[in-house]
Amino acid sequence: xxxxxxxxxxxxxxVPKIIVxxxxxxxxxxxxxxxxxxxxxxxxxxWRADFYEEVENLNAVKELLTKLRTVLxxxxxxxxxxxxxxxxxxxxxxxxxxxxxQSAMLTKNIDLVDIEFFTNKxxxxxxxxxxxxxxxxxxxxxxxxxxxxxKQEIVSRLIKMQEYGADIPKIAVMPKxxxxxxxxxxxxxxxxxxxADRPFIxxxxxxxxxxxxxxxxxxxxxxxxxAGKGASAPGQIPVQxxxxxxxxxxxxxxxxx
Numbered sequence: 009x010x011x012x013x014x015x016x017x018x019x020x021x022x023v024p025k026i027i028v029x030x031x032x033x034x035x036x037x038x039x040x041x042x043x044x045x046x047x048x049x050x051x052x053x054x055w056r057a058d059f060y061e062e063v064e065n066l067n068a069v070k071e072l073l074t075k076l077r078t079v080l081x082x083x084x085x086x087x088x089x090x091x092x093x094x095x096x097x098x099x100x101x102x103x104x105x106x107x108x109x110q111s112a113m114l115t116k117n118i119d120l121v122d123i124e125f126f127t128n129k130x131x132x133x134x135x136x137x138x139x140x141x142x143x144x145x146x147x148x149x150x151x152x153x154x155x156x157x158x159k160q161e162i163v164s165r166l167i168k169m170q171e172y173g174a175d176i177p178k179i180a181v182m183p184k185x186x187x188x189x190x191x192x193x194x195x196x197x198x199x200x201x202x203x204a205d206r207p208f209i210x211x212x213x214x215x216x217x218x219x220x221x222x223x224x225x226x227x228x229x230x231x232x233x234x235a236g237k238g239a240s241a242p243g244q245i246p247v248q249x250x251x252x253x254x255x256x257x258x259x260x261x262x263x264x265x
Contacts, residue, residue: 020207024224025051052084058096088122148174156188162195178209200228
């Protein structure tokens with residue numbers, strides 16, 4: 009599996025890199041949140057634009073991205089509109105989803121964009137082309153809040169994202185049992201050892217899946233999400249606690265791996 013370097017961040021090697029979401033609703037809340045999160049020294053900051061009350065105003069989105077970039081100069085900035093069908097906070101049309109992500113990329117103020125795997129293929133191809141033309145890296149994602157698919161299905165989706173051209177495939181699933189968490193871990197390890205040619209992200213959500221947010225260095229997940237002022241998904245751990253555990257694991261468990 010090759011590593012990916014964006015700015016001064018090397019992804020896919022060593023301790024999983026920490027992404028912290030911004031989940032404010034107003035301009036003022038989001039900027040203040042960004043300033044507070046910056047003090048936590050994350051590797052990347054994800055603006056969850058589906059929380060933003062003016063997200064359907066493209067000019068407002070672009071202006072806020074400019075302001076966020078002035079705050080988050082060194083951190084990687086990830087733009088994400090999580091669709092309602094994948095656990096997001098607002099429902100928009102497929103056409104506007106494409107237009108919104110395109111507008112964000114064309115600002116050249118973001119480093120990464122999230123494109124959902126179950127978006128129609130024509131839209132995916134268009135957004136991938138725009139990303140490539142604007143030096144924006146693509147996290148292609150799938151979120152299942154109702155279940156944990158089989159190991160074979162998890163690996164299959166990650167492989168397909170890789171084939172589509174995603175820079176970083178991502179899948180998040182909801183466990184109903186400890187066995188579901190083990191399924192996600194097993195799929196992650198199989199992807200890492202047999203199929204991955206680039207960094208990828210996996211996680212099992214909720215309380216039962218917390219362990220998967222901590223063990224990426226062992227099993228293969230390159231990023232993990234930590235909570236700043238608020239969490240964007242169930243099971244996210246406060247950043248400082250997350251970083252402490254990742255360092256302990258790196259020091260004591262991963263030297264021979």
